[in-house]
Amino acid sequence: MAQILIDSQKYKNNLDLITSHLHDKTKLAIVLKDNAYGHGLEEMAHLSHNYGIKSVFVKNESEARKIEHLFEHITIFYGIPSSPLPPNLHPVIHSNQNLDLLASPCSVELKINIGMNRNGIAPRELESMITKILQKDLGLFGVFAHNGYGDDLMEDFQNGQQIFQEIKEQTLYLSQKLGFPRPRFHSLNSSGTLRSREFPDDLVRIGMAAYGYCGANFPLEIADRLQPIASLWADKICTHYLPKGAKIGYSGMSVLQEDSFVSTYDIGYGDGLFRFDGTQPPYFSADGFLILPKTSMDCFSALSTKERICVFDDARTLAQIFHTIPYEILVRISPFIQRIIL
Numbered sequence: 646m647a648q649i650l651i652d653s654q655k656y657k658n659n660l661d662l663i664t665s666h667l668h669d670k671t672k673l674a675i676v677l678k679d680n681a682y683g684h685g686l687e688e689m690a691h692l693s694h695n696y697g698i699k700s701v702f703v704k705n706e707s708e709a710r711k712i713e714h715l716f717e718h719i720t721i722f723y724g725i726p727s728s729p730l731p732p733n734l735h736p737v738i739h740s741n742q743n744l745d746l747l748a749s750p751c752s753v754e755l756k757i758n759i760g761m762n763r764n765g766i767a768p769r770e771l772e773s774m775i776t777k778i779l780q781k782d783l784g785l786f787g788v789f790a791h792n793g794y795g796d797d798l799m800e801d802f803q804n805g806q807q808i809f810q811e812i813k814e815q816t817l818y819l820s821q822k823l824g825f826p827r828p829r830f831h832s833l834n835s836s837g838t839l840r841s842r843e844f845p846d847d848l849v850r851i852g853m854a855a856y857g858y859c860g861a862n863f864p865l866e867i868a869d870r871l872q873p874i875a876s877l878w879a880d881k882i883c884t885h886y887l888p889k890g891a892k893i894g895y896s897g898m899s900v901l902q903e904d905s906f907v908s909t910y911d912i913g914y915g916d917g918l919f920r921f922d923g924t925q926p927p928y929f930s931a932d933g934f935l936i937l938p939k940t941s942m943d944c945f946s947a948l949s950t951k952e953r954i955c956v957f958d959d960a961r962t963l964a965q966i967f968h969t970i971p972y973e974i975l976v977r978i979s980p981f982i983q984r985i986i987l
Contacts, residue, residue, distance in 0.1 A: 647879045647912040649984045651684060653692055655872040659855055660696055662870055667844055670697065674831070676852035677712070678704040678722060683917075683975035684856055684875050685984030690715050692986065702850055709734050720754050720787070735786050739764045744777055752784030759808040759832070760801060761793035768812055775819055787829045788816050795837030796860045802840075806832065810845070836861045839868055858960070858971045873971075876931065876958035877918075877978065879910035884950055893946050898923040899937035906950045907937070915942035917977035918956065919967045926966060931955035 664670045675698050676682075681689035686703070690712040693701060700718040703709045706726050709719045713731060721736045729749045730736070738744050738755050747753070755774060756765035766774050778785050790809045794802040809832045820827050829847040835854035838844070840861065857873035859865060885907050893899040893907060901907070914920040921928065921938040928936050934949035936956075947954060957963055960971035967974070 647877070647910075647916065647982050649683075649685065649978065649982055650876045650878060651688060651692075651984055651986050652872075652874045652876075653986050655857065655874045656689075656692055656855065657696065659857055659871050659874065660851075662867065663838070663851055663854060666839065666867055667849065669844070671699070672844055672846075672848045673698065674700040674702065674848045674850050675855055676702045676834075676850050678702055678708065678852075679976050680708075680980050682853060682856055682972060683978045685980075687711055688984045688986055700848060706730075706734075706736075718786075726751070738766075738774070738778070740766060741770075741774065741777070744774065744781070747781070747783070750782060752786040753778060754787035754789055755785060755828075757788065757790045757809070757812050759790040759792065759805045759812070761791055761805075763791075763793070765790065768808060768815075771812060771815055772819055775816070775823065775825070779823060779825060785825055785828045787831065788812065789830065790832040791834065792832050792837050795834055795840065796862050798863050802837070835859060836865075839865050853972060856975070860970060860972075873959045873961075875960075875975065877912070877956040877982075878953055879912045879945070879956055881950075881952050881954075882909040882911055882944060884908040893937050895939045895941065898939045899946070905948055907946050908949050908951075909944045909946050910954060910956075911944055912956065912982070913941050913943045913945055916979040916982060918945070919963060919974065919977070921945070928963070928966060931958040 664673055675693045677686055677689055680686045686708055694715040701716050702720045704722055705724045706721055709721050717733055719734050725746045726736055726749055730751045735752055735754050738753050758765035758767055792805040813830050831846045831848045831850060833849045835851050836859055838849040854871055857871045859868035861868060887901055887907055889901055889903050891901045912918050921940045923938040932955045934947045934954050937946040960974040963974045964971045
């Protein structure tokens with residue numbers, strides 16, 4: 646059956662590289678949301694735990710519950726908890742409505758909108774929201790933001806960091822005024838971290854860089870040294886020897902130019918692989934075999950007789966063909982496909 650193979654040594658090398666850049670391993674937190682960007686939540690959680698990671702970020706309570714025994718702190722980006730949380734799980738408050746719905750005592754992280762204008766409270770709401778958190782007898786574990794301009798050489802990135810610096814100063818003032826413990830602060834994602842030389846926050850949130858990718862739209866020497874850790878492999882279902890002119894698959898989209906062996910392999914768009922319909926440029930597997938359109942829900946055909954072929958070992962090529970980003974290529978791969986740690 647199809648599998649995703651995870652290279653644990655490449656993962657360690659990526660984390661070592663980022664740690665060296667930070668000069669402080671304790672500031673390294675890993676984003677494991679959305680099934681660890683398609684790499685496998687529990688598999689990547691164990692690798693991160695073994696590396697010594699203490700703080701991680703997940704999408705929802707369901708993800709958090711699966712790995713709650715592995716980390717000192719797990720932040721839940723979205724959703725209101727369905728039941729009381731253990732003390733190491735921290736839901737995120739994005740709005741006053743979120744806070745109203747939160748019934749169970751817990752410690753939360755408060756998200757601030759610093760210019761992306763997507764999620765989080767407005768900076769002017771900081772004092773009223775913190776006051777309300779304290780009135781509800783909740784702990785304020787963290788105050789954070791997401792700088793959405795880390796990929797771009799625009800002044801918006803620095804503007805966002807300046808706003809967050811002011812948020813930190815105001816929060817520390819409120820800590821003294823209202824008598825609550827200093828929360829932790831964080832604002833940088835992978836690109837924001839790799840482009841920066843100073844790290845005044847308590848931690849950085851590393852997502853795709855840990856898995857070997859950086860979305861920066863400008864050269865970053867450190868990004869060139871990251872290594873993609875996942876490869877997608879498909880197993881052969883059957884092989885046919887077909888004459889020149891034979892048509893393959895739906896609508897006979899592929900027509901053989903010579904007598905050829907053609908095999909089908911056990912992954913398709915139903916498993917999250919993007920669908921080749923004949924309008925894309927030719928795509929060769931990582932080990933050099935032409936994949937023939939149209940791919941189907943459960944399988945694809947290729948000019949190969951091998952028992953197993955590597956569909957990709959670097960998602961950037963497929964991302965370019967389908968006009969998207971490596972994130973989408975990876976996160977779409979079905980969680981039912983087995984992840985194997987090497």
